[in-house]
Amino acid sequence: MDRRAFLRGVGVLGCSAAAHPFLSTVTLAGSDGGRPLGDHRLVVMILRGAMDGLDVVQPQGDPDYAALRPSLLNTQAADLDGFYRLHPGLSGLMPLWAGGQLGFVHATSTPYRDKRSHFVGQDMLEAGTGMDVPLSQVKDGWLNRLLQTQAGLTSETAYSIGRDEMPLLEGGAEVRNWSPETILLLSPQARLLFERVYHDDPLFQAAAQEAMELADAGEIGMAPTPKIRGGVKIDDIEKLVDYAAGKLRQDTRIAAFSMTGWDTHRGQAAGLAKSLARLQHAVLRLQSGLGADVWGKTVLLAMTEFGRTARENGSAGTDHGTGGAMLLAGGALRGGKVYGNWPGLREADLYQRRDLLPTTDVRAWAAHTLRRLYGIDRAVLEGAVFPGLDMGADPGLLL
Amino acid sequence: MSPTRTLAALRFGCGLPVADGSPDGPDAMLAALAGPDKMAEIWPIMGLAESRPLFLAFRAIKGEGKQDPALAAKREALLLQIGAQAQQAQRATFARAVDARDGFRERLVAFWADHFSVVAASATATIYPFALVEDAIRPNLTGNFATLLTDVTLHPAMLTYLDQISSVGPNSQLGKKQHKGLNENLAREVIELHSLGVGAGYSQQDVTEMAKLLTGLVVDPADGTQFEARRAEPGAKRIMGKTYDGDGLAPIKAALADLALRPETAAHIARKLVVHFVADAPDAALVNRIATAYSASGGSLMACYTALLSDPAAWHPAPQKARQPYDFLIASLRALGITGQALQDMPYKHFKARFLDTMATMGQPFKRPPGPNGFAEAAEEWITPQGLARRITWAMQVPDRLVNPLPDPVELAQRCLADRASEALLWAAAKAEDRHQGVGLVLASAEFNRR
Known part of the structure; x- marks a missing residue:
């Protein structure tokens, strides 16, 4: 998208955007040699399908929890802080928790309410806008809008990884998009001919150009080797994480990808355990792939479109809800803590007597992460990146 | 070949060439569809x-x-x-x-x-x-949307996929005895995706009531869809301002028929048709004309197709859509002269490796959409660096395993694009180092991948 289209895109965001100098360059504290975004790394995972926060970070200290979750209640869950317990599917992350490199936010959500559509919920999570802006008018994702405020970006700064589209990173700022197993071998003559053939179609021209650059950079994948761990398929997620880690060790500062498998309407105990095993593997693999030094400068945010019903449904699962949980990890995190305000689970405490009540806006946690990680002005975050957001007080998420 | 004939095959059909006597304009296409x-x-x-x-x-x-x-x-x-x-x-x-x-x-x-x-x-x-x-x-396909919606909703495939079979009315005989309850997955998607569309003015209450109404539907592996009264939530259900009461399939069918006839459904279906066939950013007037035909005919799908095909706006010469991976492969097979019989005769492992696995790597695993909302429409979703790299690689490597000898690239371009082959493409196809490359250029070209 060109700059004019970008301006059109944000024009609808109204006066909150116009009031802030979001198009001016932000000078980064501690940024050296014109390197954009300094040294810190951000990884955003979108957990598509609505992860059940109440099952992942179980508020077993709440007197009403057990009755809501008769079949899902898990007494083997490890204690986190005396109130919350961690689903056994993430037990492999307990050392990170103990080391302050794993944290959660509970009872949080986007501003999306009431219709509980996955697809609109995900669009809103990635657009980073509020209910006041029609999604059809939002042309970019919040992570791309962050990049738009930065000077000196290179084509390597941000990567959207995998076959899934990542609207989070789409927009006017240049972002690389690659799926690690893609192979493209072209002779010099074939390249010339393809350039000619695509010359008049900007979409094809740009896609081919980028594909050829990435092929040149040696991004040629290996033959797929199905990898199963504990009955769970992990090779696909491992490839994404390894690719991201390889990029982040170099000049890339931001990477985003997504994981599905969270829409647990039925038989949640088995389904969620599988997805958590994949998530856990992704976190640990990222940690080892980055190495201690880079991991120490990294924050991973795993976000989902909304939570699920407080009550178990009729089929040992849960239906679409509202408030949910977010997972944070990384060496730059002040972890070992479940952030957020607990609203309670009495029927009157629930949102519409059915869902966990969101007490914070999930965008605020992302905004505070960006602020601390990259020194982005609050005005830019509340005006351009997340238009209309009130970030509130600094929760001290980062070290 | 006339431009209309080309567009009929590319935009509304499965590609070129087509057999002699194939329907090549709106009237003939509608007549064939009615046959x-x-x-x-x-x-x-x-x-x-x-x-x-x-x-x-x-x-x-x-x-x-x-x-x-x-x-x-x-x-x-x-x-x-x-x-x-x-x-x-x-x-x-x-x-x-x-x-x-x-x-x-x-x-x-x-x-x-x-x-x-x-x-x-x-x-x-x-x-x-x-x-x-x-x-x-x-x-x-050419009947009434209400019937289509009803038959699909009651089909074991849908009842199973969207978890309806594990939904039980909490106040039903079984619900009370076994403390079971609703699963609202199907109810939500019937309203959100299949009929009204997410932009319509329905509420969580409508979804919950719809979920109650759908209780009782079960699938017997051998006998198909059944209604089990002991699982059905008793009492009247109120959906979008209408009340449904009674046992069995009748109230469910009535509710689905009412959903089908709502103007929001007309607008939703009309828009989806135009987005699928004509443009990612649809012409609002064209959408309105189809929605009007839908409503005026009580949801006749043939009336919608007639409105679509007889509208000059649908025949705008500039292609505004990209072929999805499945359509890309089908059109490539047609271009290369591969018949259905050849696909039948091929060892299955080849069929899988050449087409099904390819579709998966292009982001469209065959019959495995990522969710109940199906695959994306926008060209930008498919013509990504990796998506296009996959098409180029397939187009350069697979055709020679399908046809021997490979066709002359220039003739191939003329056969599968007719008047839409650009000068640049014909020039490049002639300049290719070998036939693999030339065929690859044609099948991976923007002209071939647009419609």
Whole structure:
């Protein structure tokens, strides 16, 4: 998208955007040699399908929890802080928790309410806008809008990884998009001919150009080797994480990808355990792939479109809800803590007597992460990146 | 070849070349659509009724001593048979699109199969997505949307995929006894995706009431969809301002028919048709004209197709859509002169590696959409660096395993693009180092991948 289209895109965001100098360059504290975004790394995972926060970070200290979750209640869950317990599917992350490199936010959500559509919920999570802006008018994702405020970006700064589209990173700022197993071998003559053939179609021209650059950079994948761990398929997620880690060790500062498998309407105990095993593997693999030094400068945010019903449904699962949980990890995190305000689970405490009540806006946690990680002005975050957001007080998420 | 004829094949059909006498303009296309479904006869796929013996045999041994090796072997054999049937259905689906004179019919079938996306959840369910097409979509393709919606919603494939079979009315006989409750997955998608659309003015209350109304629907592996009163939530349900009461399928069918007739549904279906066939950013006036035809005819799908095809706005010469991976492969097969019979004769492992695995790497695993909302429409979703790299690689490497010798690239371009082949493409096709490269240039070109 060109700059004019970008301006059109944000024009609808109204006066909150116009009031802030979001198009001016932000000078980064501690940024050296014109390197954009300094040294810190951000990884955003979108957990598509609505992860059940109440099952992942179980508020077993709440007197009403057990009755809501008769079949899902898990007494083997490890204690986190005396109130919350961690689903056994993430037990492999307990050392990170103990080391302050794993944290959660509970009872949080986007501003999306009431219709509980996955697809609109995900669009809103990635657009980073509020209910006041029609999604059809939002042309970019919040992570791309962050990049738009930065000077000196290179084509390597941000990567959207995998076959899934990542609207989070789409927009006017240049972002690389690659799926690690893609192979493209072209002779010099074939390249010339393809350039000619695509010359008049900007979409094809740009896609081919980028594909050829990435092929040149040696991004040629290996033959797929199905990898199963504990009955769970992990090779696909491992490839994404390894690719991201390889990029982040170099000049890339931001990477985003997504994981599905969270829409647990039925038989949640088995389904969620599988997805958590994949998530856990992704976190640990990222940690080892980055190495201690880079991991120490990294924050991973795993976000989902909304939570699920407080009550178990009729089929040992849960239906679409509202408030949910977010997972944070990384060496730059002040972890070992479940952030957020607990609203309670009495029927009157629930949102519409059915869902966990969101007490914070999930965008605020992302905004505070960006602020601390990259020194982005609050005005830019509340005006351009997340238009209309009130970030509130600094929760001290980062070290 | 006239520009209309080319557009008919590219935008509304499965690609060029087409057999002589194929419908080449709006009237002929509509007439063919109103006629018999010839491809379904030539390349049959079993629906659930025809598959009943297999499921009956499976049910007979299900639950019986799992330790019995003889039964285990029989079970394995039945699973293999079901798997073979699904493989046959995959090939037949490709064969129909490759051979059809009436390409518009195959495109419409694919459109509705995506609108009503289902994914097989187990080894025994692998034929469900195909059976849904045979049982509920193809027979209703030119009928009334209410019937289509009802037949799809009540089909075991949909009831299973969207968890309806595990939803129980909390105040029903079974619900009270076993403390079971609702699962609102299907109810939500029927409203959000299949009929009104997410932008319509419905509420969580409507979804919950719809979920109550749908309780009682169950799937018997052999006998298909049944209504079990002991699971059904008693009492009247109020959905979008209308009340439904009573037992059995009648109130469910009534509610689905009412949803189908709502103006929001007309607008939603009209918009989806235009987005699928004409432009990612649809012409609002064209959408309105189709929605009007829908409402005026009480949801007649033929009226919608007529409104679409007879509208000059739908025949805008500039292509505004990209072929999705499946359409890309079908059009490539047509261009290369591969017939449905050749696909049938190919060892299955080749069929899978060359087409099904390719589709998965291009982001469109065959019959496995990422969710009930189906696959994305926008060209930008498909023509990504990796998506295009996959098309280029396929176009340069696979055709010579399908045809020997490879066609002359310039002739290929003229055959599969007719008047839409650009000077630049014809120039490049002639300059290619070898035929592989030339064929690759043509099939991966923007002209070939746009419609």
